[in-house]
Amino acid sequence: MSNSDPPGGPSSFEDAFRGEDVEQRVYGTVLQTRAPTTASTIANQSDCDPKTARKYLGWFSNLGIVTRHEGHPATYERNDAYFEWRRINELAAEHSVEDLQQRVQDLTTRLSEYEDTYNAATPASVDAIAAAEKSEDRTIDDIYSDLGDWATARDERKRYERARQQRATSETEQVSG
Template sequence: MTDFEPTPSEDDINTVRQRWSENTDTFGRVYNTLLGITEPTPYPEIAEIADCSPNAAKKHLERLAEMGIGRADRQSRPARYERNDGYLEWQDASRLADELTVDEIIDRVHQLEDHREEFEQRFETPDPSAVSVFEHDDHDAIHERMNAISDWQALNRDIRLYELARQLAQNDGRLLPA
């Protein structure tokens, strides 16, 4: 059995980056980079990550912002870009709407809502952000509460996602009836 090293070697990282750069066009690298960033980032930094010129990055980022995949803060200097999480949610919901029937989606929402009700009863609130995880001195209890709150927040996101998928499935891919 080999030892697991959580941090890849510099050579491994460079090999993967080189393969990515050679096998992905500039638009694809900028797109992938945009989806991977978690906060507004100046376009020259995105260009560096995407291994392209700042002008090429800005051109593609503008296109991605027009498509709704990203958002642009053009008031900052240099302009900053970030992914549009709403676009990613819509993409996930669209996939669910394609893969499941309306009845399967509705059944799943009911299951998720039942599970959410268990959290609401356990913590005596409908809002996970109202729960303090530090009410206990015991590290394990704090850790368990943090995990429970995280699961509850993910559950609420899943309910929103499946509800959006239901709307898409019922309205032939549209959010509102035609």
């Protein structure tokens, strides 16, 4: 902790993984990795030996957390599909079919409102500058905020619908099994 950090407070961003074990530091580094990265670079960022990083990266690769790209040297990157799958499973486990269905309906209503407001099917098809110029009370920042929320709501609806399907299938199998 730096001298400016309050006692008992969180570590500074630069030292976010201090105090965690090596596995947690490697995992935390992988979570922040968005492009194929060598084990040596991950080891350096995780403050561990490259051999140790390779051990954990191999394990994470077997679990599907990271994708290993062959080459010399091999590189690793976060497997976003794993985290998407994990989030859907969490939603299905934490919510009833009815709750998931209600959330899908709420998101669908919100998406319809954006489609009507911008007269477009997707946020990508909106010309934000033109929309801001046409609006009397909305700034370009407001438009970009809407477009970001709209894109997020579209992704969230897909996750909730997949979780609803998963939960409904699981409940049907339990009843018939």
